[in-house]
Amino acid sequence: MEQKKKEQDVLIVRDEKTGEIGVVAGLKRDGTPNLKPAQAEHAQDFLRFDRHGNALDNFFANFYRQCKEPKRFGFYRVAAEGVEKVVAVMKDLLKDPIGFQDVLSPHKVDTTKYEQAAAQQQAQETAAPKQTPSAEEAQQPEQTQQQEATPAAEQGYKPIDIDRLDRSEVEQRWGIDLAALEQSGDLERMRHYGKSQLIECTPDFGGVRVSMQARLSLRENPDGTVSLVPHPIRREPNLDEYQNVKFTQEDQENLKKTSNLGRVAEVVDSATGELIPSFISIDRLTHETVATPVSAIRIPDEVKGVKLDPTQQAALLRGEGVFVEGMTAKSGKTFDATIQINADKRGLDFHFGGQRRAQRQEQSQASDDVQQPRRLRIGKTLLGAEITPEHKAGWEQNKWVYIEGMTDKKGQKFNAYVRPNHEKVKFDFSRKRPEQSQIHEIKPDNASHTQVAVNSEGKTHEATKHVGEPLQRGQTAPANKEQQRRQQNANKPKMRR
Template sequence: MEQKKKDQDVLIVRDEQTGEIGVVAGLKSDGTPNLRPAKAEHAQDFLRFDRHGDVLDNFFANFFRQCKEPNRFGFYRVAVEGMENVVAVMKDLLKDPVGFRDVLAPHKVDTTKYEQAAAQQVQETPPEPEKEEKQQDEKYQPIDETQVDSEAFERLWGVKVEDLRQAGCWERMLGHGKSPLVTCYPEIGGIRFPVEARLSLRENPDGTVSLVPHPLHREPNLKSYKNIEFTDEDRKSLKKTGNLGRVAEVLDKNTGELVPSYISIDRQTNETIAVPVSVLRIPDEVKGVKLDKEQQEALAAGKGVYLEGMTSKSGKPFNATIQINADKQGLDFHFGGHRQAQRNGQQNGQTPDDGRKVYIGKTLLGLPILDEMRQGWAQNKWVLMEGLTDKKGRTFNAYVRPNHEKGKYDFRRTIADKSQIYEINPAHASETQVAINSDGKTNEATKHVGEPLKKGQTAPADTKQQEQQEQGENRRQHTRKRSGMKM
């Protein structure tokens, strides 16, 4: 390890515009260098270059291709060993780079060839007629099975391709997915040991395909991933949903780029997985529900989006929170207790105080949620809602109020304390309907109809209801006669 460290360098960069000096820790999304102080606690973030490798060439190729002002930065190469002392001296020298030109010359990186190569590539590259969507599809074509060395798989890992095919997971692996947990038998010191792992395929630069095992971990790493240090909020999200809940810039060690990525935990192996944002498409529709612009933007940002009225394969409607999952390279569906925690950030500007706060959407049980209702709930008051639909398709009326402590709506037929009701000036006819349908009260003109009133109804609506009302009234009079009651 010490010998390898002696053969590695890092890049010191000076921003000629701001005077900032630091160690390169990759590239930002705009192509500018990502800087870190030259201190031991940041050592794992530094981009390191083997003196006989091509990582430096890759870094500068990407830098000149992405950075709009490349000449704004000056690069200096120093050895990893003793770096802190060297950088301390170089900081003083770089305060006057012209005056100390000769002293800095041995460390100065001549980037002329990289700049010329980038300019030539721009001139020679014709405009691409295909849409970005098509490019992404082409980039992720299924793996060519003819390049798979089945004998090598069995020799190195004790896994037979035919067994994977019969288990129904081979096609998924060819499509850049992973198998379920299987037992493979790698050979270590001439002895084969059973290892529980998920398997995937990797395409190598020479065109061959390798088998990649993803061993079972005892527990997930909730501290960090590559250059990303997880925050308390990140850890909370990973524990609850298995997803980071945001987009993170993950360092590509081969190119030095910071790649915007989604991060998730493989629930079967506890392995941390990242996938670039650029390779996943945000859908316009999920399970029959159209996504609006805000929902698509929230989904693209890694957040959970609560959807109502989706349709399962069996044709049954369901509600759930959807979220990008890096391991699946697709969508997660969260139900039950997870739902409330993943509604955060979608509350029309409201910031939740805890993960169980009720998300007030556009509708509730089939009824639109009006601005007046939101105003009442903001005051923690009950709001009358007429025509709600229960799970069996029956309509009902109720006073409603979000219960943020329990993460759900509360429903009441009556409210004893009228000061707790937020009035939206309902018509008198509607009040009559609520009293009869929900409060159990009666109306002389309709008390024998025997079914819920329509909105605004204070009298029998048709001949059938009129007959029901008359029959009921006759029975009432007959009963009173038999009991000797006066009418």
């Protein structure tokens, strides 16, 4: 098993025009190979291919579809292990490719079949009339809606032949009406290697019918027949492992949040023992763990009107989520979402909000790492009251300033002494009069003489001496019934006992 893990290759490419040599790390926007130096710090960027798989077909299908000068590049397939030393030797050999032809030949990638396939496809597209997308293809995605991806092996793709399915056996064994599946559209999805929605079925277990809910799929058997496969609901997903893959804590968190593993894992083929790079997801309806080979999924060039750049495509190929802005729904409205390959759907998931929040948190954290100490901002108003240059002059001396007409959280007006607290980055408020030395006096206008004398200078005014509250601007008498009652009660003569 360990030996098979090491059996991975990478592509070394030589640009015949510039002479540049490097390891392939995906494709650029124009379809040309993205070259990386054969150094350890770039190893995680290298495209890797299982030695016994067909993921290489996917790469060259995209390359010949996008690159305008494909013959400009020469590709060589070498072992990923020790690639740093191999590239150093290859550079010397490629200085004289004819002289070292015998040495280079076993590694040279024959791209003839890819060129022919690309030319054939282009000819077919040129000859075929353009078709208007169906309503289903243009449908706006919901939070978990699938966007079907084209199978990687486009030239050989064929839907499952349902005529090879024994309909009577399906009805008798599983208690399923195929006509109803066909009418609902589920059978069509199953023909294209998908699953039905949850349906009620009554399988026969030794003469006993048991009612259960399950999703259905089709399987092609070695003898050429087609069988129906039920996927019953599980009590909960298995977040510990899938076959030979042990889930890390990060894997488990990803599966809980998005139902996708968030990376490519090497899943063992139970028949051959081969380790196959695969996407892993949880079926949200049944809690079943599902794996789909990377080679079976073609990464799209464009999603909902937005062209994906090579970096985004590479991230999707690694199983990661990619935040995409400005996609267009069927309604014509634009939307932002995180897209990610879902193994169960064999296509794209759309997740809304999470990636943007994560990006904001990362940006905030990065900003905090270099952020200067916060400072209290003094604006033109404070709780709705105007802040004048005289107020600011008092605050520059770190003194209290009396401000009237502020509005609290309940919408009530109030007056108070205010002083900035730069250490806590906030304002301090006091309805009680501070010590005289800590107050910055502001010269009042004529309408405020009595107010300032009482509130700020500690003087008394007989008509408002017992109102129990700071005076308002221009106030020389009780302002309401409650203040009037206090003033009157205080002025009543006290009876002697």
